[in-house]
Amino acid sequence: MKLITVGTVAFDRIETPFGTAEKVVGGAATYISLAASFFLERSGVVSVVGGDFPREVMDDLRSRGIDLEGLEVMPDKESFFWAGRYHYDMNTRDTLETRLNVLLDLDPTLPAAYREAPYLMLGNLDPGVQAKVLDQMAEPPALVVMDTMNFWMDSALEALHKVIGRVDILAINDAEARQLSGEHSLVKAASKILAMGPRHLVVKKGEHGALLFSGDRVFFAPALPLEDIVDPTGAGDTFAGGLIGYLASTGDHSFENLKRAIIVGSAMASFCCERFGIERLLELDRASIDRRIREFVDLVDFDIQVVDQ
Protein backbone atom coordinates (compact mmCIF):
# COMPACT_ATOMS: atom_id res chain seq x y z
CA MET A 1 0.00 0.00 0.00
CA LYS A 2 1.57 3.29 -1.11
CA LEU A 3 -0.53 5.76 0.88
CA ILE A 4 -2.28 5.86 4.24
CA THR A 5 -4.74 8.67 4.99
CA VAL A 6 -5.98 9.50 8.45
CA GLY A 7 -8.91 11.90 8.72
CA THR A 8 -12.66 12.11 9.15
CA VAL A 9 -15.22 10.07 7.27
CA ALA A 10 -18.48 11.83 7.89
CA PHE A 11 -21.83 13.26 6.93
CA ASP A 12 -22.19 16.92 5.95
CA ARG A 13 -25.17 19.23 5.63
CA ILE A 14 -24.22 22.03 3.25
CA GLU A 15 -26.09 25.28 2.67
CA THR A 16 -25.06 27.65 -0.09
CA PRO A 17 -26.85 30.74 -1.43
CA PHE A 18 -27.74 28.60 -4.45
CA GLY A 19 -28.90 25.35 -2.85
CA THR A 20 -28.71 22.95 0.07
CA ALA A 21 -27.51 19.35 0.39
CA GLU A 22 -28.88 17.33 3.32
CA LYS A 23 -26.62 14.71 4.88
CA VAL A 24 -24.20 13.93 2.09
CA VAL A 25 -21.09 11.81 2.57
CA GLY A 26 -18.02 13.91 3.34
CA GLY A 27 -15.01 14.04 5.61
CA ALA A 28 -11.36 14.84 4.95
CA ALA A 29 -10.24 11.22 4.52
CA THR A 30 -13.07 10.56 2.07
CA TYR A 31 -12.10 13.46 -0.21
CA ILE A 32 -8.37 12.81 0.12
CA SER A 33 -8.47 9.10 -0.63
CA LEU A 34 -10.97 9.55 -3.47
CA ALA A 35 -8.78 12.19 -5.13
CA ALA A 36 -5.65 10.08 -4.64
CA SER A 37 -7.37 6.96 -6.02
CA PHE A 38 -7.03 8.30 -9.58
CA PHE A 39 -3.24 8.07 -9.26
CA LEU A 40 -2.76 4.99 -7.05
CA GLU A 41 -3.78 1.33 -7.26
CA ARG A 42 -4.31 1.05 -3.52
CA SER A 43 -4.38 3.24 -0.43
CA GLY A 44 -5.64 2.78 3.12
CA VAL A 45 -7.91 4.89 5.33
CA VAL A 46 -7.63 5.30 9.09
CA SER A 47 -10.85 6.63 10.57
CA VAL A 48 -14.07 5.75 12.37
CA VAL A 49 -17.76 5.78 11.40
CA GLY A 50 -21.03 4.86 13.08
CA GLY A 51 -23.53 2.17 12.19
CA ASP A 52 -25.38 4.80 10.14
CA PHE A 53 -22.64 5.04 7.50
CA PRO A 54 -23.88 3.55 4.21
CA ARG A 55 -22.46 0.14 3.26
CA GLU A 56 -22.76 0.95 -0.45
CA VAL A 57 -20.48 3.99 -0.08
CA MET A 58 -17.88 1.79 1.62
CA ASP A 59 -18.22 -0.78 -1.17
CA ASP A 60 -17.80 1.96 -3.76
CA LEU A 61 -14.64 3.24 -2.06
CA ARG A 62 -13.26 -0.33 -1.90
CA SER A 63 -13.97 -0.81 -5.60
CA ARG A 64 -11.65 2.19 -6.22
CA GLY A 65 -8.73 0.52 -4.44
CA ILE A 66 -9.38 2.29 -1.14
CA ASP A 67 -8.73 -0.23 1.62
CA LEU A 68 -10.96 0.22 4.68
CA GLU A 69 -9.34 -2.19 7.11
CA GLY A 70 -8.32 0.89 9.10
CA LEU A 71 -11.87 2.28 9.13
CA GLU A 72 -13.44 1.25 12.42
CA VAL A 73 -17.22 0.86 12.42
CA MET A 74 -18.99 1.49 15.73
CA PRO A 75 -22.42 -0.04 15.07
CA ASP A 76 -24.22 1.55 18.04
CA LYS A 77 -22.97 5.08 17.41
CA GLU A 78 -23.46 7.80 14.84
CA SER A 79 -20.93 9.12 12.35
CA PHE A 80 -19.31 12.53 12.67
CA PHE A 81 -21.66 15.22 11.36
CA TRP A 82 -20.87 18.76 10.24
CA ALA A 83 -23.27 21.43 8.98
CA GLY A 84 -22.14 24.66 7.39
CA ARG A 85 -23.46 27.63 5.46
CA TYR A 86 -21.47 29.42 2.74
CA HIS A 87 -21.64 33.16 2.29
CA TYR A 88 -22.48 34.70 -1.04
CA ASP A 89 -18.79 34.86 -2.00
CA MET A 90 -18.56 31.03 -1.59
CA ASN A 91 -15.09 31.58 -0.12
CA THR A 92 -16.13 31.97 3.52
CA ARG A 93 -18.51 29.90 5.62
CA ASP A 94 -20.04 29.54 9.07
CA THR A 95 -20.22 26.27 10.93
CA LEU A 96 -23.84 25.72 11.93
CA GLU A 97 -23.42 22.45 13.81
CA THR A 98 -20.72 19.93 14.73
CA ARG A 99 -21.67 16.58 16.24
CA LEU A 100 -18.44 14.72 17.01
CA ASN A 101 -20.24 11.41 17.76
CA VAL A 102 -17.81 8.53 17.00
CA LEU A 103 -14.92 10.96 16.64
CA LEU A 104 -14.81 11.25 20.44
CA ASP A 105 -13.68 7.60 20.51
CA LEU A 106 -11.16 7.75 17.68
CA ASP A 107 -8.01 6.07 18.99
CA PRO A 108 -6.58 4.47 15.88
CA THR A 109 -4.61 1.23 15.82
CA LEU A 110 -2.99 0.84 12.43
CA PRO A 111 -3.48 -2.48 10.64
CA ALA A 112 -0.15 -4.24 10.12
CA ALA A 113 -0.39 -3.77 6.35
CA TYR A 114 -0.57 0.02 6.81
CA ARG A 115 2.61 0.44 8.86
CA GLU A 116 5.05 0.12 5.99
CA ALA A 117 3.33 2.65 3.71
CA PRO A 118 5.84 5.17 2.32
CA TYR A 119 3.29 8.03 2.04
CA LEU A 120 1.23 9.32 4.91
CA MET A 121 -1.48 11.97 4.76
CA LEU A 122 -2.45 13.47 8.10
CA GLY A 123 -5.85 15.00 7.38
CA ASN A 124 -7.21 17.73 9.65
CA LEU A 125 -7.79 16.09 13.06
CA ASP A 126 -6.74 16.37 16.71
CA PRO A 127 -2.91 16.64 16.52
CA GLY A 128 -2.76 14.00 19.26
CA VAL A 129 -4.40 11.51 16.91
CA GLN A 130 -2.13 12.60 14.05
CA ALA A 131 0.91 11.96 16.27
CA LYS A 132 -0.42 8.55 17.31
CA VAL A 133 -0.67 7.50 13.67
CA LEU A 134 2.84 8.74 12.92
CA ASP A 135 4.15 6.84 15.96
CA GLN A 136 2.72 3.58 14.66
CA MET A 137 4.51 3.67 11.33
CA ALA A 138 7.22 0.97 11.16
CA GLU A 139 9.76 3.54 10.02
CA PRO A 140 9.51 7.21 9.12
CA PRO A 141 7.52 7.42 5.86
CA ALA A 142 9.23 8.75 2.74
CA LEU A 143 6.82 11.71 2.74
CA VAL A 144 4.27 13.01 5.25
CA VAL A 145 1.74 15.68 4.27
CA MET A 146 -0.30 17.37 6.98
CA ASP A 147 -3.38 19.56 7.13
CA THR A 148 -4.79 21.27 10.20
CA MET A 149 -7.10 24.17 11.12
CA ASN A 150 -7.47 27.21 13.38
CA PHE A 151 -9.39 25.16 15.98
CA TRP A 152 -6.24 23.18 16.88
CA MET A 153 -4.15 26.35 16.95
CA ASP A 154 -6.56 27.74 19.54
CA SER A 155 -6.94 24.59 21.62
CA ALA A 156 -3.86 22.36 21.21
CA LEU A 157 -1.02 24.52 19.96
CA GLU A 158 1.77 22.64 21.73
CA ALA A 159 0.68 19.23 20.42
CA LEU A 160 0.20 20.80 16.99
CA HIS A 161 3.74 22.17 16.92
CA LYS A 162 5.11 18.73 17.77
CA VAL A 163 3.39 17.17 14.76
CA ILE A 164 4.30 20.05 12.43
CA GLY A 165 7.93 19.44 13.38
CA ARG A 166 7.69 15.88 12.01
CA VAL A 167 6.10 16.41 8.58
CA ASP A 168 7.54 17.15 5.15
CA ILE A 169 4.72 19.26 3.70
CA LEU A 170 2.23 21.38 5.64
CA ALA A 171 -0.80 22.29 3.50
CA ILE A 172 -3.07 24.86 5.13
CA ASN A 173 -5.12 27.86 3.99
CA ASP A 174 -4.00 31.49 4.04
CA ALA A 175 -5.90 32.44 7.20
CA GLU A 176 -4.41 29.44 9.00
CA ALA A 177 -0.88 30.28 7.82
CA ARG A 178 -1.36 33.81 9.14
CA GLN A 179 -2.67 32.60 12.49
CA LEU A 180 0.01 29.94 12.94
CA SER A 181 2.84 32.41 12.20
CA GLY A 182 1.38 35.63 13.58
CA GLU A 183 2.43 37.29 10.32
CA HIS A 184 0.11 38.88 7.79
CA SER A 185 2.59 38.77 4.91
CA LEU A 186 2.47 35.24 3.51
CA VAL A 187 6.17 35.48 2.63
CA LYS A 188 7.03 36.17 6.27
CA ALA A 189 4.48 33.59 7.44
CA ALA A 190 6.11 30.96 5.22
CA SER A 191 9.56 31.74 6.53
CA LYS A 192 8.40 31.30 10.15
CA ILE A 193 6.42 28.13 9.43
CA LEU A 194 9.28 26.49 7.52
CA ALA A 195 11.45 27.19 10.57
CA MET A 196 9.00 25.01 12.58
CA GLY A 197 10.17 21.96 10.67
CA PRO A 198 8.36 21.23 7.38
CA ARG A 199 10.48 21.28 4.25
CA HIS A 200 7.63 22.73 2.21
CA LEU A 201 4.60 24.89 2.93
CA VAL A 202 1.55 24.94 0.67
CA VAL A 203 -0.81 27.86 1.25
CA LYS A 204 -4.27 27.17 -0.19
CA LYS A 205 -6.13 30.35 -1.20
CA GLY A 206 -9.38 28.88 -2.56
CA GLU A 207 -10.50 30.68 -5.70
CA HIS A 208 -7.21 32.61 -5.67
CA GLY A 209 -5.02 29.54 -6.17
CA ALA A 210 -2.20 28.19 -4.04
CA LEU A 211 1.37 29.10 -3.13
CA LEU A 212 4.23 26.69 -2.56
CA PHE A 213 7.12 27.86 -0.39
CA SER A 214 10.24 25.76 -0.25
CA GLY A 215 13.39 27.29 1.18
CA ASP A 216 13.78 30.53 -0.77
CA ARG A 217 11.75 29.29 -3.71
CA VAL A 218 8.12 30.11 -4.33
CA PHE A 219 5.58 28.84 -6.85
CA PHE A 220 2.16 30.32 -7.55
CA ALA A 221 -0.52 27.96 -8.87
CA PRO A 222 -3.75 29.44 -10.21
CA ALA A 223 -7.25 28.26 -9.46
CA LEU A 224 -9.37 27.58 -12.51
CA PRO A 225 -11.95 30.37 -12.91
CA LEU A 226 -15.24 28.43 -12.75
CA GLU A 227 -18.56 29.54 -14.20
CA ASP A 228 -20.35 28.17 -11.13
CA ILE A 229 -19.03 27.08 -7.77
CA VAL A 230 -21.72 24.74 -6.48
CA ASP A 231 -20.01 23.64 -3.26
CA PRO A 232 -16.41 24.23 -2.16
CA THR A 233 -16.68 21.70 0.71
CA GLY A 234 -13.78 19.29 0.55
CA ALA A 235 -11.89 21.27 -2.09
CA GLY A 236 -8.87 21.67 0.21
CA ASP A 237 -8.87 17.95 1.03
CA THR A 238 -9.31 17.03 -2.63
CA PHE A 239 -6.36 19.30 -3.42
CA ALA A 240 -4.25 17.49 -0.81
CA GLY A 241 -5.39 14.10 -2.10
CA GLY A 242 -4.42 14.93 -5.67
CA LEU A 243 -1.11 16.33 -4.45
CA ILE A 244 -0.04 13.34 -2.36
CA GLY A 245 -1.53 10.84 -4.84
CA TYR A 246 0.54 12.33 -7.64
CA LEU A 247 3.70 12.45 -5.49
CA ALA A 248 3.19 8.84 -4.38
CA SER A 249 2.60 7.69 -7.97
CA THR A 250 5.77 9.39 -9.25
CA GLY A 251 8.02 8.91 -6.20
CA ASP A 252 9.74 12.18 -7.09
CA HIS A 253 9.91 14.77 -4.30
CA SER A 254 11.88 17.43 -6.18
CA PHE A 255 10.68 21.04 -6.24
CA GLU A 256 9.87 20.66 -9.95
CA ASN A 257 7.65 17.66 -9.24
CA LEU A 258 6.05 19.33 -6.23
CA LYS A 259 4.92 22.10 -8.59
CA ARG A 260 3.34 19.49 -10.85
CA ALA A 261 1.68 17.87 -7.85
CA ILE A 262 0.17 21.23 -6.88
CA ILE A 263 -1.24 21.69 -10.38
CA VAL A 264 -2.73 18.18 -10.17
CA GLY A 265 -4.19 19.00 -6.75
CA SER A 266 -5.64 22.26 -8.10
CA ALA A 267 -7.22 20.41 -11.02
CA MET A 268 -8.82 17.87 -8.68
CA ALA A 269 -10.08 20.66 -6.39
CA SER A 270 -11.66 22.47 -9.33
CA PHE A 271 -13.74 19.37 -10.09
CA CYS A 272 -14.77 19.03 -6.45
CA CYS A 273 -16.45 22.47 -6.49
CA GLU A 274 -18.65 21.66 -9.47
CA ARG A 275 -21.17 19.54 -7.49
CA PHE A 276 -22.23 18.97 -3.91
CA GLY A 277 -20.06 16.71 -1.77
CA ILE A 278 -18.09 13.95 -3.47
CA GLU A 279 -20.56 13.66 -6.37
CA ARG A 280 -18.28 15.05 -9.05
CA LEU A 281 -15.25 13.06 -7.90
CA LEU A 282 -17.18 9.79 -8.16
CA GLU A 283 -17.78 10.21 -11.89
CA LEU A 284 -14.29 11.34 -12.93
CA ASP A 285 -11.87 9.44 -15.12
CA ARG A 286 -8.23 9.98 -16.02
CA ALA A 287 -9.08 11.44 -19.42
CA SER A 288 -11.18 14.23 -17.84
CA ILE A 289 -8.43 14.88 -15.31
CA ASP A 290 -5.79 15.14 -18.05
CA ARG A 291 -8.00 17.57 -20.00
CA ARG A 292 -8.43 19.68 -16.87
CA ILE A 293 -4.67 19.71 -16.21
CA ARG A 294 -4.21 20.89 -19.80
CA GLU A 295 -6.55 23.82 -19.01
CA PHE A 296 -4.24 24.77 -16.14
CA VAL A 297 -1.24 24.65 -18.45
CA ASP A 298 -2.98 27.03 -20.87
CA LEU A 299 -4.27 29.26 -18.08
CA VAL A 300 -0.86 30.46 -16.96
CA ASP A 301 1.15 29.91 -20.13
CA PHE A 302 3.03 32.92 -21.44
CA ASP A 303 6.29 33.44 -23.17
CA ILE A 304 8.25 36.61 -22.56
CA GLN A 305 11.84 37.28 -23.57
CA VAL A 306 13.92 38.93 -20.93
CA VAL A 307 17.56 39.71 -21.39
CA ASP A 308 19.44 38.06 -18.53
CA GLN A 309 21.26 40.69 -16.51
Add this chain to the structure above:
Amino acid sequence: MKLITVGTVAFDRIETPFGTAEKVVGGAATYISLAASFFLERSGVVSVVGGDFPREVMDDLRSRGIDLEGLEVMPDKESFFWAGRYHYDMNTRDTLETRLNVLLDLDPTLPAAYREAPYLMLGNLDPGVQAKVLDQMAEPPALVVMDTMNFWMDSALEALHKVIGRVDILAINDAEARQLSGEHSLVKAASKILAMGPRHLVVKKGEHGALLFSGDRVFFAPALPLEDIVDPTGAGDTFAGGLIGYLASTGDHSFENLKRAIIVGSAMASFCCERFGIERLLELDRASIDRRIREFVDLVDFDIQVVDQ
Protein backbone atom coordinates in the same frame (compact mmCIF):
# COMPACT_ATOMS: atom_id res chain seq x y z
CA MET B 1 3.65 60.74 -29.30
CA LYS B 2 2.66 57.09 -28.88
CA LEU B 3 0.45 57.34 -25.79
CA ILE B 4 -1.93 59.84 -24.23
CA THR B 5 -3.12 59.35 -20.65
CA VAL B 6 -6.06 61.16 -19.15
CA GLY B 7 -6.55 60.94 -15.39
CA THR B 8 -5.92 62.66 -12.11
CA VAL B 9 -2.67 64.27 -11.03
CA ALA B 10 -3.06 64.80 -7.34
CA PHE B 11 -1.92 64.75 -3.72
CA ASP B 12 -2.65 61.78 -1.49
CA ARG B 13 -2.55 61.31 2.24
CA ILE B 14 -2.09 57.60 2.93
CA GLU B 15 -2.53 55.80 6.24
CA THR B 16 -1.57 52.17 6.62
CA PRO B 17 -1.32 50.03 9.78
CA PHE B 18 2.45 50.35 9.38
CA GLY B 19 2.91 54.04 8.62
CA THR B 20 1.49 57.25 7.21
CA ALA B 21 2.49 59.45 4.27
CA GLU B 22 1.35 63.06 4.36
CA LYS B 23 0.54 64.78 1.08
CA VAL B 24 2.55 62.73 -1.40
CA VAL B 25 2.19 63.12 -5.15
CA GLY B 26 -0.28 60.66 -6.64
CA GLY B 27 -3.15 60.46 -9.10
CA ALA B 28 -3.98 57.89 -11.76
CA ALA B 29 -2.31 59.73 -14.65
CA THR B 30 0.89 60.17 -12.62
CA TYR B 31 1.23 56.44 -11.89
CA ILE B 32 0.15 55.40 -15.39
CA SER B 33 2.50 57.69 -17.29
CA LEU B 34 5.40 56.98 -14.96
CA ALA B 35 4.99 53.22 -15.40
CA ALA B 36 4.62 53.59 -19.17
CA SER B 37 7.68 55.84 -19.38
CA PHE B 38 9.99 52.82 -18.97
CA PHE B 39 8.73 51.46 -22.29
CA LEU B 40 8.12 54.64 -24.34
CA GLU B 41 10.24 57.57 -25.45
CA ARG B 42 7.38 60.03 -25.12
CA SER B 43 3.81 60.16 -23.87
CA GLY B 44 1.38 62.94 -23.03
CA VAL B 45 -0.79 63.66 -19.98
CA VAL B 46 -4.23 65.26 -19.99
CA SER B 47 -5.15 66.54 -16.54
CA VAL B 48 -5.34 69.57 -14.28
CA VAL B 49 -3.48 70.68 -11.15
CA GLY B 50 -3.54 73.70 -8.86
CA GLY B 51 -0.86 76.25 -8.18
CA ASP B 52 0.24 74.11 -5.23
CA PHE B 53 1.57 71.32 -7.42
CA PRO B 54 5.37 71.17 -7.16
CA ARG B 55 7.33 72.45 -10.18
CA GLU B 56 10.17 70.02 -9.51
CA VAL B 57 7.82 67.03 -9.84
CA MET B 58 6.64 68.35 -13.22
CA ASP B 59 10.25 68.85 -14.28
CA ASP B 60 11.07 65.30 -13.19
CA LEU B 61 8.15 63.88 -15.19
CA ARG B 62 9.23 65.89 -18.25
CA SER B 63 12.76 64.56 -17.92
CA ARG B 64 11.27 61.08 -18.29
CA GLY B 65 9.68 61.90 -21.64
CA ILE B 66 6.28 62.70 -20.14
CA ASP B 67 4.89 65.70 -22.04
CA LEU B 68 2.77 68.01 -19.88
CA GLU B 69 1.33 70.32 -22.56
CA GLY B 70 -2.04 68.73 -21.75
CA LEU B 71 -1.67 69.33 -18.02
CA GLU B 72 -3.53 72.52 -17.21
CA VAL B 73 -2.26 74.50 -14.22
CA MET B 74 -4.84 76.62 -12.35
CA PRO B 75 -2.60 78.88 -10.24
CA ASP B 76 -5.30 80.13 -7.88
CA LYS B 77 -6.72 76.73 -7.08
CA GLU B 78 -5.65 73.62 -5.23
CA SER B 79 -4.88 70.21 -6.69
CA PHE B 80 -7.17 67.24 -6.24
CA PHE B 81 -6.61 65.67 -2.83
CA TRP B 82 -7.47 62.17 -1.60
CA ALA B 83 -6.92 60.67 1.83
CA GLY B 84 -7.39 57.00 2.61
CA ARG B 85 -6.71 54.43 5.28
CA TYR B 86 -5.80 50.82 4.55
CA HIS B 87 -7.06 47.96 6.67
CA TYR B 88 -4.69 45.46 8.21
CA ASP B 89 -5.02 43.16 5.16
CA MET B 90 -3.70 46.03 2.92
CA ASN B 91 -6.18 44.86 0.28
CA THR B 92 -9.14 47.00 1.39
CA ARG B 93 -9.29 50.67 2.31
CA ASP B 94 -11.60 53.45 3.40
CA THR B 95 -11.64 56.87 1.83
CA LEU B 96 -11.20 59.43 4.60
CA GLU B 97 -11.43 62.58 2.52
CA THR B 98 -11.83 63.67 -1.10
CA ARG B 99 -11.30 67.29 -2.09
CA LEU B 100 -12.05 67.60 -5.79
CA ASN B 101 -10.68 71.17 -6.02
CA VAL B 102 -9.44 71.75 -9.61
CA LEU B 103 -11.07 68.51 -10.77
CA LEU B 104 -14.43 70.30 -10.72
CA ASP B 105 -13.17 72.44 -13.60
CA LEU B 106 -11.57 69.69 -15.67
CA ASP B 107 -12.82 70.17 -19.22
CA PRO B 108 -9.88 69.01 -21.29
CA THR B 109 -8.93 70.40 -24.68
CA LEU B 110 -6.36 68.15 -26.28
CA PRO B 111 -3.20 69.78 -27.64
CA ALA B 112 -2.94 69.26 -31.42
CA ALA B 113 0.11 67.02 -30.97
CA TYR B 114 -1.94 64.64 -28.80
CA ARG B 115 -4.79 64.00 -31.23
CA GLU B 116 -2.95 61.59 -33.50
CA ALA B 117 -1.66 59.34 -30.71
CA PRO B 118 -2.34 55.66 -31.47
CA TYR B 119 -2.66 54.63 -27.81
CA LEU B 120 -5.07 56.17 -25.36
CA MET B 121 -5.36 55.40 -21.65
CA LEU B 122 -8.57 56.56 -20.04
CA GLY B 123 -7.69 56.60 -16.34
CA ASN B 124 -10.43 56.48 -13.72
CA LEU B 125 -12.41 59.73 -14.08
CA ASP B 126 -15.91 61.01 -14.81
CA PRO B 127 -16.98 59.00 -17.89
CA GLY B 128 -18.16 62.29 -19.42
CA VAL B 129 -14.56 63.54 -19.37
CA GLN B 130 -13.30 60.21 -20.71
CA ALA B 131 -15.77 60.50 -23.63
CA LYS B 132 -14.72 64.08 -24.31
CA VAL B 133 -11.10 63.02 -24.68
CA LEU B 134 -12.04 60.13 -26.98
CA ASP B 135 -14.11 62.55 -29.10
CA GLN B 136 -11.14 64.82 -29.64
CA MET B 137 -8.88 62.16 -31.12
CA ALA B 138 -8.32 62.78 -34.85
CA GLU B 139 -9.27 59.20 -35.62
CA PRO B 140 -10.08 56.20 -33.45
CA PRO B 141 -6.83 55.20 -31.70
CA ALA B 142 -5.30 51.81 -32.43
CA LEU B 143 -5.95 50.79 -28.83
CA VAL B 144 -7.91 52.33 -25.96
CA VAL B 145 -7.56 51.03 -22.40
CA MET B 146 -10.02 52.20 -19.76
CA ASP B 147 -10.24 52.09 -15.99
CA THR B 148 -13.21 53.15 -13.87
CA MET B 149 -14.61 52.62 -10.36
CA ASN B 150 -17.79 51.81 -8.43
CA PHE B 151 -18.52 55.52 -7.88
CA TRP B 152 -19.28 56.01 -11.59
CA MET B 153 -21.37 52.83 -11.68
CA ASP B 154 -23.50 54.31 -8.89
CA SER B 155 -23.72 57.85 -10.23
CA ALA B 156 -23.24 57.85 -14.03
CA LEU B 157 -23.99 54.35 -15.28
CA GLU B 158 -25.43 55.40 -18.63
CA ALA B 159 -22.48 57.63 -19.53
CA LEU B 160 -20.16 54.89 -18.31
CA HIS B 161 -21.74 52.27 -20.57
CA LYS B 162 -21.29 54.59 -23.56
CA VAL B 163 -17.55 54.86 -22.96
CA ILE B 164 -17.16 51.14 -22.20
CA GLY B 165 -18.72 50.46 -25.60
CA ARG B 166 -15.90 52.38 -27.27
CA VAL B 167 -12.80 50.87 -25.68
CA ASP B 168 -10.64 47.85 -26.51
CA ILE B 169 -9.56 46.84 -23.00
CA LEU B 170 -11.42 47.48 -19.78
CA ALA B 171 -9.16 47.04 -16.74
CA ILE B 172 -11.03 47.09 -13.43
CA ASN B 173 -10.84 45.26 -10.11
CA ASP B 174 -12.83 42.18 -9.13
CA ALA B 175 -15.39 44.04 -6.99
CA GLU B 176 -15.99 46.49 -9.86
CA ALA B 177 -16.39 43.67 -12.39
CA ARG B 178 -18.97 42.06 -10.09
CA GLN B 179 -20.87 45.32 -9.62
CA LEU B 180 -20.83 46.24 -13.31
CA SER B 181 -22.12 42.82 -14.38
CA GLY B 182 -24.33 41.91 -11.44
CA GLU B 183 -22.63 38.50 -11.43
CA HIS B 184 -20.53 37.07 -8.62
CA SER B 185 -18.77 34.50 -10.79
CA LEU B 186 -15.95 36.31 -12.59
CA VAL B 187 -16.39 34.00 -15.59
CA LYS B 188 -20.02 35.07 -15.94
CA ALA B 189 -19.12 38.69 -15.16
CA ALA B 190 -16.53 38.66 -17.93
CA SER B 191 -18.98 37.26 -20.44
CA LYS B 192 -21.50 40.03 -19.67
CA ILE B 193 -18.90 42.80 -19.69
CA LEU B 194 -17.36 41.66 -22.99
CA ALA B 195 -20.88 41.82 -24.44
CA MET B 196 -20.89 45.53 -23.54
CA GLY B 197 -18.23 46.20 -26.15
CA PRO B 198 -14.61 45.77 -25.04
CA ARG B 199 -12.61 43.09 -26.81
CA HIS B 200 -10.71 42.26 -23.63
CA LEU B 201 -11.41 42.46 -19.91
CA VAL B 202 -8.65 42.57 -17.33
CA VAL B 203 -9.78 41.87 -13.76
CA LYS B 204 -7.27 43.13 -11.22
CA LYS B 205 -7.30 41.16 -7.94
CA GLY B 206 -4.55 42.93 -5.99
CA GLU B 207 -2.36 40.47 -4.09
CA HIS B 208 -4.21 37.63 -5.84
CA GLY B 209 -3.05 38.57 -9.33
CA ALA B 210 -5.07 39.42 -12.44
CA LEU B 211 -7.26 37.63 -14.97
CA LEU B 212 -7.48 38.38 -18.67
CA PHE B 213 -10.68 37.42 -20.47
CA SER B 214 -10.76 37.60 -24.23
CA GLY B 215 -13.56 35.84 -26.06
CA ASP B 216 -13.51 32.31 -24.66
CA ARG B 217 -9.87 32.54 -23.64
CA VAL B 218 -8.67 33.26 -20.14
CA PHE B 219 -5.24 33.96 -18.68
CA PHE B 220 -4.28 34.06 -15.02
CA ALA B 221 -1.35 36.27 -14.01
CA PRO B 222 0.04 35.93 -10.49
CA ALA B 223 0.96 38.74 -8.16
CA LEU B 224 4.44 38.55 -6.73
CA PRO B 225 4.26 37.51 -3.07
CA LEU B 226 5.95 40.43 -1.32
CA GLU B 227 7.64 40.37 2.07
CA ASP B 228 6.18 43.79 2.87
CA ILE B 229 3.44 45.78 1.18
CA VAL B 230 4.18 49.33 2.23
CA ASP B 231 1.48 51.09 0.20
CA PRO B 232 -0.76 49.65 -2.52
CA THR B 233 -1.97 53.10 -3.62
CA GLY B 234 -1.58 53.44 -7.37
CA ALA B 235 -0.79 49.75 -7.92
CA GLY B 236 -3.78 49.33 -10.25
CA ASP B 237 -2.79 52.44 -12.23
CA THR B 238 0.83 51.34 -12.36
CA PHE B 239 -0.36 47.96 -13.65
CA ALA B 240 -2.36 49.71 -16.39
CA GLY B 241 0.59 51.96 -17.25
CA GLY B 242 2.94 49.01 -17.63
CA LEU B 243 0.33 47.18 -19.68
CA ILE B 244 -0.40 49.96 -22.18
CA GLY B 245 3.25 51.08 -22.25
CA TYR B 246 4.34 47.60 -23.23
CA LEU B 247 1.57 47.24 -25.81
CA ALA B 248 2.42 50.63 -27.32
CA SER B 249 6.11 49.80 -27.47
CA THR B 250 5.52 46.48 -29.23
CA GLY B 251 2.53 47.44 -31.39
CA ASP B 252 1.29 43.85 -31.09
CA HIS B 253 -2.28 43.43 -29.83
CA SER B 254 -2.47 39.64 -30.09
CA PHE B 255 -3.69 37.57 -27.14
CA GLU B 256 -0.16 36.20 -26.68
CA ASN B 257 1.24 39.71 -26.40
CA LEU B 258 -1.59 40.87 -24.15
CA LYS B 259 -0.54 38.13 -21.73
CA ARG B 260 3.01 39.48 -21.79
CA ALA B 261 1.69 43.01 -21.23
CA ILE B 262 -0.20 41.80 -18.15
CA ILE B 263 2.95 40.23 -16.74
CA VAL B 264 4.78 43.52 -17.35
CA GLY B 265 1.95 45.43 -15.66
CA SER B 266 2.04 43.03 -12.71
CA ALA B 267 5.79 43.49 -12.37
CA MET B 268 5.42 47.28 -12.36
CA ALA B 269 2.59 47.09 -9.80
CA SER B 270 4.72 44.93 -7.51
CA PHE B 271 7.36 47.67 -7.40
CA CYS B 272 4.74 50.31 -6.71
CA CYS B 273 3.69 48.59 -3.45
CA GLU B 274 7.22 48.57 -2.03
CA ARG B 275 7.21 52.25 -1.02
CA PHE B 276 4.76 55.08 -0.42
CA GLY B 277 3.34 56.86 -3.44
CA ILE B 278 5.48 57.03 -6.57
CA GLU B 279 8.76 56.80 -4.65
CA ARG B 280 9.75 53.34 -5.85
CA LEU B 281 8.80 54.02 -9.46
CA LEU B 282 11.05 57.07 -9.57
CA GLU B 283 14.18 55.04 -8.86
CA LEU B 284 13.55 52.12 -11.23
CA ASP B 285 15.55 51.21 -14.30
CA ARG B 286 15.03 48.72 -17.09
CA ALA B 287 17.47 46.23 -15.60
CA SER B 288 15.48 46.02 -12.34
CA ILE B 289 12.27 45.68 -14.32
CA ASP B 290 13.69 42.85 -16.42
CA ARG B 291 14.87 41.05 -13.27
CA ARG B 292 11.41 41.41 -11.78
CA ILE B 293 9.75 40.07 -14.93
CA ARG B 294 12.12 37.09 -14.70
CA GLU B 295 10.80 36.47 -11.16
CA PHE B 296 7.29 36.29 -12.59
CA VAL B 297 8.42 33.79 -15.19
CA ASP B 298 9.90 31.58 -12.45
CA LEU B 299 6.91 32.07 -10.17
CA VAL B 300 4.43 30.26 -12.40
CA ASP B 301 6.78 28.08 -14.40
CA PHE B 302 5.99 24.37 -14.38
CA ASP B 303 6.29 21.59 -16.88
CA ILE B 304 3.78 18.77 -16.83
CA GLN B 305 3.30 16.12 -19.48
CA VAL B 306 -0.31 15.41 -20.35
CA VAL B 307 -1.31 12.93 -22.98
CA ASP B 308 -3.51 14.78 -25.46
CA GLN B 309 -6.93 13.19 -25.58
